Amino acid sequence: MMLHLRIKLKKKHPVCSELSNVLSTPILLQIRKIVFDKFNETNLRFTNDEIFEILKTQDIAKSLTIDDMKPFFDKLHQDRFLRPIAQNFTTQWFKLFGEVEKINCYSCNNEIHVGKLEERTCPSCKASI
Numbered sequence: 740m741m742l743h744l745r746i747k748l749k750k751k752h753p754v755c756s757e758l759s760n761v762l763s764t765p766i767l768l769q770i771r772k773i774v775f776d777k778f779n780e781t782n783l784r785f786t787n788d789e790i791f792e793i794l795k796t797q798d799i800a801k802s803l804t805i806d807d808m809k810p811f812f813d814k815l816h817q818d819r820f821l822r823p824i825a826q827n828f829t830t831q832w833f834k835l836f837g838e839v840e841k842i843n844c845y846s847c848n849n850e851i852h853v854g855k856l857e858e859r860t861c862p863s864c865k866a867s868i
């Protein structure tokens with residue numbers, strides 16, 4: 740009986756827990772790029788829906804739903820890239836912590852997008868920048 744219950748609980752949110760444990764780096768890098776391209780102003784508000792609309796036109800995000808996005812935004816908040824300012828049902832509004840800069844990482848040679856208040860490490864390879 741106990742065992743049965745435990746298995747049931749484990750299977751409840753498989754996609755959700757998988758995502759929060761191992762966030763896809765390419766998707767995080769894409770969100771950073773979209774914010775840099777479209778919303779790079781510290782007094783601008785933008786939503787998870789606006790970013791998701793752009794993101795889902797790309798191959799890497801085809802299987803994602805808006806509900807899968809939360810861990811990615813949580814991670815970007817933790818990194819001091821953006822911060823949530825309001826929420827209405829599934830729509831979240833964000834603002835930037837600081838202006839986003841486009842940098843070429845010397846270690847991995849990727850074009851990366853880093854906020855002014857973030858730690859100076861590459862979001863792709865973790866090298867100092």
Ligand SMILES: [Zn+2]
Pocket residue numbers: 844845846847848849861862863864865866
């Ligand atoms: Zn790098």
